[in-house]
Amino acid sequence: MSFNPTKCDVIRIAPCCRKIIDTKYSLHGHTLEVVDASKYLGVTITESLTWEKHIVNITCKANRTLGFLRRNLRECTPPVKKASYKAMVRPSLENAATVWDQHLQNHIKAIEQVQRRAARFTSSQTGTSKVVMREPGANTGYSRNQVLANSFPRTVSEWNLLPASTVSAPTMDAFSIGTI
Template sequence: MGNPLIAQNVIQEDLNRIVEWTKDWLLTLNIDKCTVLHIGCNNPKKEYVVNSKKLRSVDSQKDLGITITHNLKWDKHIINITRRANSMLYLIRKAFLHIDKELFVRLYKSYVRPILEYGFQIWSPYFQKDITLLEKTQRRATKMVTGLSKLQYEQRLKCLELTTLDARRQRGDLIETYKVLTGYYNVPKIRAVFVLNKNEKLRGHSLKLSRTSATSNPRLHYLPNRVVNAWNKLPQTVISAPSVNSFKNQLDKYLSQVL
């Protein structure tokens, strides 16, 4: 790793350049809305200044709809999105006296599930309490369908042709991995976030992955590490799909056989 003091100085220099740029273009920065999020237990928590004013330090910050905390745990984000999803379910319940299967699936997929899944490749939960909290929201939602409230959760999902949120996150991880490894994103060196296993004696497909070393839960459970087992179990027929849509179709067919 590089020298943290040098990295902090670089950040301050970047802030200084931003200030100069705003002056050149006659723009004004609202310093009261600018904050600093220090990430990591060993972070020296250097103070940063903009226009000679020290920036306020915070424990969490929302960026592009995802709440990031100083310890990189996702419980705060998950609490926020489950509250939003439950509020949406409340509005749906108030708006419709009778909700049949077709109406529920259309409403749930359009207005509720996207809240629970947006950006999960970044914040996918690894503590059971967080996984349970998310699933509890979908569990409650499926009881809204007329005639299904007395069935078991798994039966309700089957009737509605839905899967658990945990299963959908794993499917999404596999799709994202396929996109990165096959060059779907036109981003230089993005493939380097995954480590290919170069041991040719291993059985299985041609794009097997290896885990990177991890000493913390966030590192252990980020996408390139948590997806390794599920990805390596895929057959070559799925991995060699010629397009994203073809991969999804092959993947769904494979998952329906193994689950």
Template sequence: MMELNTNKCEVITVTRKRNRIVHQYKLKDAILTPVEATKYLGVTITSDLKWNSHISNVCQKANNTLAFLRRNLRVNSPKLKATAYQSLVRPLVEYASTVWDPSTSKNIYKLEMIQRRAARFTLNRYHNTSSVSSMLQELGWTSLQQRQEISRLVMFYKIHNELVPFNSDAYITKCTRSTRAVHTQGYLMPQSRTQQHQCSFFPRTIKMWNTLPVNVVTAPSTEAFRLQLTKGNNS
């Protein structure tokens, strides 16, 4: 019996066609506003299904939060600064990243720059000659790209083991037999006709999943699987 607020309702058309079919949608006799981008559960979705807008919004919010910490957290404790970054900034760039994990070098760079700035802030080293790579190694921080890859693989592990409510049969197909390139728990690569689909969750993650060792994909629990992936990235 909840009343919908028509002022907060919008219409977005997802299509690759140049000449779109224009239709006027109404709700309670109110004409809904057509938009090119809208937020759904905190994720910016655009009509072309690209993640540039969302990543730009995320980077801006994360950089603003990091600047706030730099202005107000005036302590000489790297541990406290690292905790502040990991608690207040990094969750912003990792929220729902299994959906929008970037595939272009430009967007990957924009995200990694946030953590590189955080490393300088944490260790209070702002000189141009200071090596940020050495700082990240000293702090023990893996790249955001690696963390996002692990998040995607963990989500796929949950789908594979039916630990999340998802009808995987409608989207992916298990291999009927193993080959040299694909283990016994592998999946067929989905066919992609567009760049957006090729860079989406299932095609990218299945490609990585199929290359993992059998002892990793058959880990007895989610945490054991995550630990195996983390060891692999640190080795």
């Protein structure tokens, strides 16, 4: 496998009290740029390991997509609007949610604002309907590091509560039916 050095970055993740040695990295003769945040598989990772920048990115993308749908599907029926929301907006809000599992109230509020706009769009109302992506719950996992405490442990414990038939579902449709 060959790497394209112009698409590679260096992100330094270290405790705030540890001194970082300023080192230049190169790949195929190209010096790599040091950045404070980078996108990997649709998830924005920052040097501080916070999800603020990721939440901002996904909500901005979802709002732009929702605006596009509102402009172009203004006269469509609610089922068409709902299907377009589920196909184009919701996946950008849910992408890799098990990794960045929202737990701060301002993150939850930002995502729910997009969902409220989408609910008004899909129902063709101006009221404040609410579409819930997932209900935030209490952190059940233990972690000395607060960054990790609100990512995998909580999601894993919820996954482990699913029935075996749902976990081993052969298709996504069968899995969706099993989780209802």
